[in-house]
Amino acid sequence: MSPPKPLSHRHPKTPLKTLSITNCRLSDSDWNYLSRFPNTRQLKHLELRGIKLTNFSPEPLKILLETVAATLKSLDLETCRMTDSQLQALLPVLSRCSQIRVLSFHGNRISMSALRDLLLHTARLSQLSIELYPAPLESYDAQGAIHPGRCSQLCAELTAKTPEDEQRTPPTLQELAGRSLLKDKSRAILALEDLPIQLFPPLFMEALNQRHTEVLKKMVQAWPFTRLPLGALMNTLQLGMIRVALDGLDMLAAQQDRPRRWKLQVLDLRKVHGNFWRTWSGAVVDACSPGVMKERQTVKASPDTGPTLPLKVLVNLCLQQRPLNAFLSFLFHWVDERKGLIQLCCKKLQMCSLPVCTIEKILERLDLDFIQQLDVQCFWRLSTLATFATYWGQMSNLRKLFFSHVYVSAYASQEERDQLMDDITSQFAKMDSLRRLYLDGVFLLEGRLCQVLRLLKTPLETLSITNCQLSDPDWNDLSGSPNLDQLIHLTLWGSTLTSFSPEPLVILLENAAATLETLNLQDCGITNSQLQAILPVLSCCSQLRVLSFNGNDISMSVLSNLLLHTSRLTRLSLEKYPAPLETYDAQGAIHPGRLFQLIDELMEILRDVREPKHVLFYTKPCHRCGNWFIYNLPSSPCRCWLPA
Template identity: 50%
Template sequence: MSVRTPPRLLELAGRSLLRDQALTMSTLEELPTELFPPLFMEAFSRRHCEALKLMVQAWPFHHLPLRPLIKMGCLETFQAVLYGLDALLTQGVSPLFSHRRWKLQVLDLQDVSENFWMVWSESMACGCFPNAMRNRKPVQDCPSMREQQPLTVFIDLWLQTRTLDEYLTCLLLWVKQRKDLLHLCCKKLRILGMPLHNIRNILKMVNLDCIQEVEVNCSWILPILTQFTPYLGQMRNLQRLDLSHVDVSHYVSTKQKEFVTQFSSQFLKLHYLQELYMNSVSFLEGHLDQLLSCLKTPLKILAITNCVLLESDLRHLSQCPSVSQLKTLDLRGVRLANVSLVPLQVLLEKVAGTLEYLDLDDCGIVDSQVSTILPALSRCFELTTFSFCGNPISMATLENLLCHTIRLNNLCLELYPAPRDSYDADGTLCRSRFAQLGAELMGRVRDLRHPKRILFCTDYCPDCGNRTFYGLNIDQRCC
């Protein structure tokens, strides 16, 4: 039988305080600052709505990070917080404590750790200010805040259903009715499936200059993409763009070219773009030069995955000034079997001084192509992760590849395919042969250098669709 931990004196005092509404009103003015977080958390979890309204008005901190508490309460408690904020928006001071200005400036609905409030409450009760609050970004981090607005609401928008959840619906209605009195700041926008007219209505309430990260992963047809594209150019502080599963291959080439021109032109306005992810995007084939020519700032991350590229696209990529300082290059699933890898060699030479992560999984690279990129690869001294899974190469080529990474002292993780010599004629991995080849290979590697972590992977399993990874010997296996 387990013994329950008795409630602390602080918790009992908080519960007693919340039970007496009149006492709450009369004592909040004199309540020690360190008691506000645990008392607020108690009021939210026990749904004391009237107490919440008063505590919001007396909140002694700059930030109110509400997101972690929403799961503890209900829509009514969320609304109580919003009602409590109305006094600030309409009067600028708390009606209960009119002799002092309200300290609260930010309602923070961004994602933070779920135990944030517990850590904060315990730290404040012990008389120390936790790092979690000390490291919160200041209001000035928002590039579009206007000084005359007393309140900023920070939120990450995930638009993934046809109808909004009740909390977001409630918030947006509240913001819409007070749009001239507060600033709604969204830094992360994720669109996973929603009618464009709904998205437009939401974006009208958000200053697009605030958005720093955008992910679009929905099967929009070309006309809808064309309508959404102009919004990108208004996100002038955008740092990360992630676009997935865009298939316009069934449209005539002239329509595709028009869209690529319009889409690429928005990049001319994005002076802070550092990360570009394009996954399963069909319009890049033969048009990559249009996109790259509009990039005006150096990228840190470029991920073009599961796309079809022509050799001319690779050549333009290797010549693009904006990729000369890449830290991450991800070309997973870009089929390179029948193209020259000279452009890739040129690109690796260009980024050798900065590249830390290189992923060439499932590119179909064969033995005769590998030697082209080896000299450039061996000079990528900053490389920490190299993944080459799914490329059908022999034992001899794999050994040569490992020998060329001998001087890459920063390599912490290397992922390679099991050599084709390990497979039977029907494509099944022969474990005994793989164990023998693996032992020989690792013996050779250890003679040359001391690897930190090397894993070898099989082809995708036709039953489960996964790969199996093996360590330095056949018994070290992980999924």
């Protein structure tokens, strides 16, 4: 008898309606043959749950989906370890699977941006009734633990209704009128003068989708609102269409007589999810997201006034590419050619790795008063940093300052160094609005931290000092700063406190007890005695929601005492603690049985004093894989010693 043919050559005689391959190991040849399988052309249900696809090309699946696009009703790719790039490759063909009713992607590690693109590509899938997606990767911290607040925020952004979602519902009479109008471009352009105000946004969207460039130019020139939020459309808007919109503004500037309805004062190019394009009634169509209400109030014209110059152009800048990307290069060139007519405003500015001369040129273009968030990650000499500090001293509305790994190479005498540091720290006195200060791996302020804090004119809401080396004066003077009495978030993660007295921290917690919501003392080298010293004041921080002590060597008895002192902290929603020291053997290896026994005892203590919500216990890094085992976290990074 001849041997059986390989599976890939043994075909069923009738077309398959359902193909379910779950928790199987596919070879390269199996995967590549999938797209050529002749009896899958009428598939209605495709399930590949639990198939590890990480190392496979997405091309076979893409071809298969193209083949069954007209019939497929359910697609299950749960727990397939898909990557962002694999998912992105499938999106164009997925958007053509018009009969899909069930779509499952959860269990894959997908970023926020890739998930957003996925949802945008489902806009035309009007038959969808069940959709299962993973929480974005950005919902988790570095140890893999979920951050509840961040997760809720990101998922809310993803589920918020977007302009593309409107395609899932039957078109309104306004939409149908707009589509009819666009069939005759000349008639559409002539109608703009008398077009009802509520028809402008849907007509603009329709003209954009159909690439009616001349209509778009004329619509920009006749725009009847104070703000045009093009940035919210960046996922559909290409650079070419931005050029079209800006060409419309240029044509308007060349005209002596402006259209009577034009009131545009702000061109918003930020990728923010405002409700402008979702709110099409004339009464509220000019609304924007809560985060930009302040800007709206400052730029919105009264109904009887026309536009004023210069035109504000709003952007958020992330300067980390050399050379700058095509959009920023084009934008800066466009702004430079229209000096006096354009005011370039940036709310969030991030700088990383660009040459100083390039950054200076960009800063010279910006209205520095408008910047509210500044993120600096650069390798600079001290003299360069001092030069740049003069710019941030002009950012009078700066609310958030983030320094990460600013390593300063000094080629100066001690006297020159002190003078430069004085020049740098003095700029903090000009920051009238600073409320959030983040220092990560920054050593240049060692010995001057309290000097900086005392120069601030407003109380801080957030102080985050992570992976920094604090001096004795820094630590001892920390509690004496009057600008820390209203702290909401305090993070000292990775700053070694082992040799310091706990007294400054006790005083700091006492001062902020009425407002503090987050306390992160992870990986601080805190000892049993230090922790015991802060427990009485910790129990008075009644507003605490997030408490992190993991990464410290704490005994079972002290951990028990810590949990007892949290009995009145009823608002706690996330707690992170280290596994007790007694969990480990003499060589530092985890003893699994002892770990579960001790943590069960700790959880019992906690349940006796209050009702816990989300409590995690972290071990030290595993000797095998280098990751932590996290008790109470199903997706724990380390599972080496757990039973299969």
